[in-house]
Amino acid sequence: MAKLSKRRNFIKSAALASAPFILPSSIWAAKTKPNDRVVMGFIGMGKQNNGLLNNFIAQGIQAIAVCDVDTKRRLNAQQTINKKYKNSDCQAFVDFREITENKNIDAVCIATPDHWHSVITISALKNGKDVYCEKPLTHNIHESVEVIKAVEKNKRILQTGSMQRSSSEFRIACELVRNGVIGKIKNVDISVGDPGRPCNLKKEDIEPGLNWNLWCGPAPLRGYSSILSPRGIHNHFPAWRNYMEYGGGMITDWGAHHIDIAQWGLGTDDSGPVEAKPPEKWEKWKSKRGAQLVYSDGTxxxxxxxxxxxxxxxxxxxxxxxxxxxxxxKGKEIAKFEKREDGSLGSALQTAEKTFLKDGKIKLYKSNHHIRDFLSSIETRKKPITNEIVGGRSAICCHLMNQSYYNGEVIKWNPKLNNFSEKSGNPMWLTRNYRGIWKV
Structure with missing residues (x-):
């Protein structure tokens, strides 16, 4: 990663001038000083990170810097933070390295388009930062392997934003499965949208104040489209995620939630499938459902x-x-809740838990708040619920499924080596052609 020729001085007096946001005592170990707080920078200030920013501040962190390649979004986020703290100390940057290389920052929150995740994450890890990165953790399989290595090498904490693991309905569902309550699992259906597709959007006049070259980053440089990067402040999730140059369609966008839960329920966080199969009647760019991942036990x-x-x-x-x-x-409905029904989700979960999990031997990691879990891990140095291995391997599952859609081939996979087996696949399916200096 190219170093900045000149670093800016971020917070000369920010820690003194800012209103202190103290982390709740339940988060910190007893040895922690009462006025300690995590100093953070936020990178990619669209809809998702603005929500994360507010949630992190509510948990007591100190936000001192934001980064976005779009001027309006960048300044809007800066204004939000300054308003929260009633000062003007927050720094705003175009280049993410101004944040990842700043020694005053403890942790970063990354919510850029997917094609930037690993480049920024690895830069932050190498510079001693703990990382909260939105899901999917990576844009391709090679990046998952490299992010896992970087976390281990630099001894940092990483939380992936697959926050369903911090919700009780998903944990209890997976505990029922893991404890064998419904017997051997034959199949898991996951309901998500379409796989990725090539980007062929029409070129538009570029948005003033947007560094489009930096937005594209490691992806190919193409003409600007407001579908990829909306003009100015917006309150929707942009469609860059539908295109394989920047995301992986809903297979990665929502698969990083639902396939992640399948992994949790199957107990395969440290491994994964051994095969990815396209739909039986595959048509390139037309097939949108029916792909399968196959595990070593036939599930x-x-x-x-x-x-x-x-x-x-x-x-x-x-x-x-x-x-x-x-x-x-065994054919009997034990518990059911949908939002439109009477009763509560809590009572349905309680029924299942009390009746079938009272003596369950397998108790899964219990997190009631995804951000709080990350902040707790920063203090304890214990891995959080969706650490780099969880996030990296769940992303690999998504990428394998996408590759079966993209290429129409049965892919044989070795989850221990994170590589193709039995002479299947193509090495280029593991990675991408990186542009310029933005390599992983």
Whole structure:
């Protein structure tokens, strides 16, 4: 990574002038001083990171810098922070390295388009920063491997933004599966949208105040499109995620949530599938459902339309989505809740938990707040719930499924070596052609 020729001085008096935001005592170990707080920078100030910014501040961190390649978004985020702290200390930058290389910053929050995730994450890790990075953690398989290595080498904390693991309905669903309550799992249906596709958007006049070259970064330099980078401040999730140059469609965007839960339920966070299969009647760029991941015990994960994540076992079914939960055991409905129904999600989960998990031997990592879990890990130096291995391997699952859609081939995979097996696949499917200095 090229070094900046000149670093800026970020916060000469920020720590003294800013109103102190103290982390709740429940987060910190007893040895921590009562006025300690995590100093953070935020990179990529669109809809997602503005929400994360407010949530992090609510947990007591000190935000001192923001970065975005769009002037309006950058200054808007800076203004938000200054208003929160009632001062003018927040720095605003175009180049992310101004944040990742600043020694006054403890941690960064990254919510750029996916094609930037690994480059910025590795820069932050090498410079001693802990990282909260939005999902999917990476844009390709090679990047997952390199991010995992970088976390281990630099002894840092990384949390992936796959926050469903911090919700009780997903944890209890996976505990039911892991404890064998519904027997051997035959298949898991995951309901997400379409795979990625090539970007062929029309060129538009560039948005004033946008560094388009830097927005493209490691991806090919193409003409500006407001579909990729909306003009100015916006309150929607831009469609760059649909295009394979920048994301991986909904397979990575939502697969990083639902395939991640399949991984958790199957107990394969430290491994993964051994095969990825395209739909039976595959058509290039037309096939949008039906791809499968196959695990070593024969269990399949199938891309379908349906109910979030549906674990299908020999003795029953567990279905889970945000605010939705259903549990059927040996043909009998044990618990069910959907938002439109009477009752509560909590009571449905409690019924399942008390009846079938009271003596369960497997208790999964319990996090009630994804950001708080990350901040706690910064203090304890213990891995958070969606650490680099979880986020990296869940992303690999998504990328394998996408490659089966892109190429129409059965891919044999070695999850220990993170490489193709049995002479299948193509080395270029693991990575991308990186542009300029932005290499991983």
């Amino acid at each position: 399949t994960v199938t891309h379908k339309n349906g109910f979030g994540v549906h674990f299908q076992g020999e003795d029953g079914d567990v279905k889970v989505n945000r605010g939705r939960f259903a549990f059927i055991h």
